[in-house]
Amino acid sequence: MRRLFLCLLLLGALPAAAAEISVLSAGAMEPGLERAAAGFRQATGEQVRIAYATAPQLRLRIEAGQRPDLLIAPAGLIRDLAATGRLAGESLPLGRVGVGIAVRQDAPLPEIQDEQGLREALRSADSVVFNRASTGLYLDRLFERMGLAAAIAPKAHRYATGAEVMEHLLHGSGREIGFGASTEILMVPGLRLIGPLPPGLQNYTTYSAALLPGASGPATALLRYLAGPAGRAALEAGGVAPPQTP
Structure with a gap:
């Protein structure tokens, strides 16, 4: 009994495993986003799990009730989902592809x-x-x-x-x-x-990120990191151009 008590005491003293931050993202962001997520993990110790899909699939998943902490999608889709109340708070532009x-x-x-x-x-x-x-x-x-x-x-x-x-x-x-x-x-x-595509024919898709209802505090930190200098540098290294300034 004493041994069991000591084991339980030791387990209670261990820090709880940090919950993963779940991210659902457009596939076009993958190279830069993987770099940025690695930098965020190194800086904070937080774990990030990322799933990728096309823009139509992202819409279907969110409308069907999937709830990642953070969504990264074409800006137009982010606006549409925000208008229906499926997102929480502001969205931040991350870049163009x-x-x-x-x-x-x-x-x-x-x-x-x-x-x-x-x-x-x-x-x-x-x-x-x-x-x-x-x-x-x-x-x-x-x-x-x-x-x-x-x-x-x-x-x-x-x-x-x-x-x-x-x-x-x-x-x-x-x-x-x-x-x-x-x-x-x-x-x-x-x-x-x-x-x-040649000059005059090119088309850029702007990608933004937004939190979903119930997102954790670390997810908010990840959003700020992605939109900040270190995150932007990682995204650009993966081929994502900076967002256009207003």
């Missing part, structure tokens, strides 16, 4: 420095690969504006996620051209980021 152009590492490199170069690359590609999320919706409008929508439609391959786009490019003929968040392309071994 542009559209990148990708081919397989061993594929011929198209010259895409201007709109004409993009036209030629799209016409000569065996297939054009992009997602059905925010990047893909922008590309739909861009191809329509360029007068190429009808020509691209028969050889377009659309996927729900950026990861599926990259997988298609890796295992294709080598004459595909793909589009996705530049940050996602940089993460995939075997693919080459040709560059961003």
